[in-house]
Amino acid sequence: MARERKPKLDEIIGGLQCPINFRCYKSKYKDLCKAQDIGMESFLVCLAKNPPKCKFSFSFGFKYFCKCPLRVFIAKEFKR
Numbered sequence: 184m185a186r187e188r189k190p191k192l193d194e195i196i197g198g199l200q201c202p203i204n205f206r207c208y209k210s211k212y213k214d215l216c217k218a219q220d221i222g223m224e225s226f227l228v229c230l231a232k233n234p235p236k237c238k239f240s241f242s243f244g245f246k247y248f249c250k251c252p253l254r255v256f257i258a259k260e261f262k263r
Contacts, residue, residue, distance in 0.1 A: 195252050212263050218249045220258040
């Protein structure tokens, strides 16, 4: 991991309560929920099979979006 990303990751994790215990981070970004970056600053399109089960998802129109700050950071910084 690049050193410049570590402080931001620590800041995000420190201010977040994750119901799955930061599985995405602890797996070194291998166990990620399905999401797509479409260029929005703070949101991703949620592509999970059951988005309403996630506390970070919300519906808008006919799509679900992810507002998890850690998942958004991973998508934007690591392109995953």
